[in-house]
Amino acid sequence: MSSSKKLITCLSIILVVVLLCTQSVHSQLQVGFYMNSCMLAEFIVKDEVRKAFIKDKGVAAGLVRLHFHDCFVRGCEASVLIDSTASSTAEKDSPANNPSLRGFEVIDNAKAKLEAICKGVVSCADIVAFAARDSIELTGGVRYYVPAGRRDGRISLASETLTNLPPPTLNVDQLTQSFANKGFTQEEMVTLSGAHTIGRSHCTSFSNRLYNFNGTTSQDPSLDPMYAARLKEQCPQGSTDPNLVVPMNPSSPAVTDVGYYIDILANRGLFTSDQTLLRSPETANQVNQNARNPMLWRFKFAAAMLKMGQLGVLTGNAGEIRTNCRVINS
Ligand code: HEM
Ligand SMILES: *[C@@H]1O[C@H](CO)[C@@H](O)[C@H](O)[C@H]1NC(C)=O
Numbered sequence: 001m002s003s004s005k006k007l008i009t010c011l012s013i014i015l016v017v018v019l020l021c022t023q024s025v026h027s028q029l030q031v032g033f034y035m036n037s038c039m040l041a042e043f044i045v046k047d048e049v050r051k052a053f054i055k056d057k058g059v060a061a062g063l064v065r066l067h068f069h070d071c072f073v074r075g076c077e078a079s080v081l082i083d084s085t086a087s088s089t090a091e092k093d094s095p096a097n098n099p100s101l102r103g104f105e106v107i108d109n110a111k112a113k114l115e116a117i118c119k120g121v122v123s124c125a126d127i128v129a130f131a132a133r134d135s136i137e138l139t140g141g142v143r144y145y146v147p148a149g150r151r152d153g154r155i156s157l158a159s160e161t162l163t164n165l166p167p168p169t170l171n172v173d174q175l176t177q178s179f180a181n182k183g184f185t186q187e188e189m190v191t192l193s194g195a196h197t198i199g200r201s202h203c204t205s206f207s208n209r210l211y212n213f214n215g216t217t218s219q220d221p222s223l224d225p226m227y228a229a230r231l232k233e234q235c236p237q238g239s240t241d242p243n244l245v246v247p248m249n250p251s252s253p254a255v256t257d258v259g260y261y262i263d264i265l266a267n268r269g270l271f272t273s274d275q276t277l278l279r280s281p282e283t284a285n286q287v288n289q290n291a292r293n294p295m296l297w298r299f300k301f302a303a304a305m306l307k308m309g310q311l312g313v314l315t316g317n318a319g320e321i322r323t324n325c326r327v328i329n330s
Helices: 003-026 039-055 057-069 106-117 124-138 159-164 170-182 188-197 224-234 259-263 272-278 281-292 294-308
Strands: 201-202 245-247
Touching: 003 259, 039 057, 039 106, 039 124, 057 106, 057 124, 057 188, 057 281, 057 294, 124 159, 124 294, 170 188, 170 224, 170 272, 188 259, 188 272, 188 281, 259 281, 281 294
Parallel strands: none
Antiparallel strands: 201 245
């Protein structure tokens, strides 16, 4: 890297750090919200995440995605945690979440511990936000302060996931629109997509790219043929096994690094929604920049997660503090 480029990278990192430290000032949420009411809250969540991560590194990815899927549907108010009832199918049972979403038991364990020491104080929505932050740190991303004070919602509808969560078939314009609907810039969309540097995907989320792409060609020509061949071995055509999964960034599936962007540059983005980022000059430029500036991306990612964590939050007297994260209080 030339020295002027280094200087620019360095200045950008400083700018992002300043943003990270000041952003909470403008929100209704507060860093250290539980300092007086439940001093150990963040520590207990972190301890549960760490214990689960030691047993299964994949839970970190699960918890980051859980926060995303919570925040994009009705805001970060833990609607994603609510179980379906006889009369209502909840978000977690929509195809966007079931069977792929994971990490629920980590939230349940943290909540049980917190109810035991500070009954009715810590919201499920804050636990999810803390757990996502801890997961990013544990996998080698940048640690950030999570402003808290979110309260829990009382509604969860599977139908609302369809309109709010982007499917993996979207192209770059559709992704940009989907994130703009939540107040994000195109650059933030590219930054947040980098979360796909950790975790796994079920074969069903991308098998169309291998076997029935379109009327002319069965395999997506934008997918590296060597990688496609490997994916076909891991995901046989017509298999309906819901347990078949592949890592999204095979070289380091449990590290929050820029492997996602490096994969895309090698035509090894797993989803259409990943590989499509090379289709517009602006997003392609972002992919390049992130691939070359691992620390800059980590800071931008932390800042974007912080912003995502404030979407549609309930504060003050709105909502409730759920006793059991899976059921609304009666
Ligand atoms: C840009 C639009 C996005 C699309 C279309 C998308 C789609 C998907 C899909 C289809 C999967 C695989 C699910 C499965 O079959 O198991 C997945 C996994 C994942 N997504 Fe996204 N996603 C997007 C953005 C995000 C964002 C913004 C985040 C977080 C900030 C995120 C975090 C994750 C993580 C961590 C996983 C792995 C989950 C695990 O291993 O359990 N995604 N995503
Ligand atoms: C199928 O995709 C290829 C490659 O993107 C394209 O050239 C072709 O026109 C597409 N065919 C149809 C029927 O859409």
